[in-house]
Amino acid sequence: MVVVAILAAGRGTRMKSNLPKVLHSLGGRSLIERVIDSVKPLSPTRQMVIVGYQALEVKAAMQSIPDLEFVEQNMQLGTGHAIQQLLPHLEGYTDDLLVLYGDVPLLRTETLTNLLQTHARHQNAATILTAYLDNPKGYGRVFCNNDNIVQQIIEDRDCTPTQKQNNRINAGIYCFRWQDLAKVLPHLQANNSQKEYYLTDAVSLLEPVMAMDIEDYQEILGINDRLQLATAYEILQKRVKEKWMTAGVTLIDPASITIDDTVEIAPDVIIEPQTHLRGNTVIQTGSRIGPGSLIENSQIGENVTAQYSVVTDSIVQAGTRVGPYAHLRGHAEVGAGCRVGNFVELKNTKLGDHTNVAHLSYLGDTTAGNQVNIGAGTITANYDGVKKHPTNIGDRTKTGSNSVLVAPLTLGNDVYVAAGSTITEDVPDDCLVIARARQVTKPGWRKKTSESAKNADS
Numbered sequence: 001m002v003v004v005a006i007l008a009a010g011r012g013t014r015m016k017s018n019l020p021k022v023l024h025s026l027g028g029r030s031l032i033e034r035v036i037d038s039v040k041p042l043s044p045t046r047q048m049v050i051v052g053y054q055a056l057e058v059k060a061a062m063q064s065i066p067d068l069e070f071v072e073q074n075m076q077l078g079t080g081h082a083i084q085q086l087l088p089h090l091e092g093y094t095d096d097l098l099v100l101y102g103d104v105p106l107l108r109t110e111t112l113t114n115l116l117q118t119h120a121r122h123q124n125a126a127t128i129l130t131a132y133l134d135n136p137k138g139y140g141r142v143f144c145n146n147d148n149i150v151q152q153i154i155e156d157r158d159c160t161p162t163q164k165q166n167n168r169i170n171a172g173i174y175c176f177r178w179q180d181l182a183k184v185l186p187h188l189q190a191n192n193s194q195k196e197y198y199l200t201d202a203v204s205l206l207e208p209v210m211a212m213d214i215e216d217y218q219e220i221l222g223i224n225d226r227l228q229l230a231t232a233y234e235i236l237q238k239r240v241k242e243k244w245m246t247a248g249v250t251l252i253d254p255a256s257i258t259i260d261d262t263v264e265i266a267p268d269v270i271i272e273p274q275t276h277l278r279g280n281t282v283i284q285t286g287s288r289i290g291p292g293s294l295i296e297n298s299q300i301g302e303n304v305t306a307q308y309s310v311v312t313d314s315i316v317q318a319g320t321r322v323g324p325y326a327h328l329r330g331h332a333e334v335g336a337g338c339r340v341g342n343f344v345e346l347k348n349t350k351l352g353d354h355t356n357v358a359h360l361s362y363l364g365d366t367t368a369g370n371q372v373n374i375g376a377g378t379i380t381a382n383y384d385g386v387k388k389h390p391t392n393i394g395d396r397t398k399t400g401s402n403s404v405l406v407a408p409l410t411l412g413n414d415v416y417v418a419a420g421s422t423i424t425e426d427v428p429d430d431c432l433v434i435a436r437a438r439q440v441t442k443p444g445w446r447k448k449t450s451e452s453a454k455n456a457d458s
C-alpha cells in the first residue's frame with residue numbers, strides 16, 4: 001500500500017511566468033500531469049497534491065483528474081514544511097509514503113516500482129533516488145557509507161568546497177515508512193542558509209535510509225527554468241522517436257519531426273520531415289505523413305497520405321489523399337479513397353467514400369455522400385452572421401467550379417450544379433441546376449466605348 005504526495009507549492013520564480021510552474025506544458029501535458037501519470041500504474045491508495053503558490057489556478061487546472069486530494073501549504077517554508085502539512089491527513093496511516101516533486105516530469109513508472117521494491121526488500125525507514133551527475137550544481141549532495149546507507153544530505157548552497165566535490169545527488173524522490181517520518185517531521189530545524197525546513201534533514205533522523213542509484217539520470221531532471229523545460233522536451237522526444245523507430249516506423253530526418261508521447265503509430269508508417277503529431281492521434285499502417293504536416297487529435301486510416309496539411313480533431317479513412325495544403329478541423333470525417341486537395345478547408349464536414357474535393361474549397365457543416373465531386377472553388381455559405389447552417393449533398397452529385405451553396409441546403413443524389421451558380425434552394429435527385437445570370441455578348445464594344453469617352457471630353 002502506498003500513498004503518493006506530490007509537492008507543487010513552490011513559486012517557480014526562475015520560470016519568470018504568470019503560469020504556475022507545474023502547469024507549464026511539456027509535449028502536450030503539464031509537468032504535474034506527467035508526474036501523476038507516472039504513478040497511476042502503482043495504484044496508490046491516495047494521491048495528495050501539496051499546493052500553495054497560485055493554489056487556485058493549480059487546482060482548477062487539475063479539476064478533471066480523478067482521485068486527487070489537495071493539501072494547502074499556505075506559506076512555503078521548505079520541502080520538509082510541505083510534508084508536515086500531511087500530518088493531520090495521514091493520522092494513523094502506517095504504510096509507505098512516496099514523495100515526488102511536481103516539477104520532475106520525466107520519471108518512469110519502472111523506476112518508481114524499483115524504488116518501492118528496494119524499500120520493501122530492505123525494510124528501510126526511507127529509500128531515496130540518487131544519481132551521479134557530471135554537473136551536480138544546485139542539487140543536494142548525498143553522503144553514504146559503503147552499503148548505500150545514507151548518512152546525510154547537504155544542500156548545494158550549504159556544502160563546503162570539499163563536500164561539493166561529491167557528485168552523488170539527491171533526486172528528490174523518496175519512499176518513507178510514514179509512521180517513522182511522522183515522528184521526526186515535527187523536529188525539523190530551519191538552521192540552513194535558506195532558513196527553510198528541509199525534508200532532506202529528516203533523513204539524518206531516520207534509520208536505515210538507503211540510496212538507490214538511477215540508471216538513466218535524465219529521468220530526474222527537475223524543471224526550474226525555460227532552458228530545462230526545453231532540455232526535458234528534447235529528452236522526451238528522443239525517447240518517443242526511438243520507441244516508434246524500434247517499432248517499425250520510418251522517420252525521415254527525425255530532428256525535424258515532433259511526436260507527442262500520446263500518439264500511436266502502426267508499423268510501416270512513414271513520417272516525412274517537418275511533421276508534427278500531437279495529442280490523441282492514431283496513424284494506421286502504410287500511411288505517409290508529411291512533409292510539413294500537423295496532425296492533432298486525429299485518426300488516420302491505412303495508406304493515407306497527407307502532405308503540407310493540418311488535420312485537427314478529425315478522421316481520415318483508408319487510402320485517402322490529403323493535401324497538399326489542406327486543412328481539416330472541427331470533427332471533419334473523410335471516407336475511404338477520397339481526395340481532399342489543394343487549398344481545401346473542411347470544418348465539421350463528413351464525406352462518404354471516393355468523394356473528391358480537390359481544389360480551393362470551403363465546406364463547413366456539410367455532409368456529402370459517396371462519389372461526390374466538389375468542383376474547384378465550391379464554397380458552402382454556412383454562416384448567416386448569427387448561426388451556422390448545414391448543407392447536405394447526395395451521392396454522385398457534382399458541383400461546378402465556383403459554386404456557392406447557401407445553407408441550409410439539400411442537394412439530392414446525381415445533381416449537377418452548373419459552374420458559377422449560387423444555390424439557395426433545395427434541389428431534388430437527378431437535376432441539373434443553374435443559378436446565374438445568362439451570358440450577354442455585345443458585339444462592337446470597343447468602338448462604342450471610345451465614342452462615349454470622346455463625348456464626355458468635349
Ligand code: UD1
Nearest residue numbers: 007008009010076077078079082139140170171172198222
Ligand atoms: C530539492 C532538494 C535537493 C534535491 C532537489 C532535486 C530539499 C531541501 N532539497 O532542492 O536535495 O537535490 O530538490 O530536484 O528538499 N516545494 C513545496 N513547498 C515548499 C518548497 C518547495 O511544495 O515550501 C516544492 C516545489 O514546488 C518543488 C519541490 O518542492 O516542486 C522542490 O523544491 P525546490 O525549492 O525546487 O527544491 P530544490 O532546491 O530543487
Ligand code: CA
Nearest residue numbers: 103222223224
Ligand atoms: Ca527544484
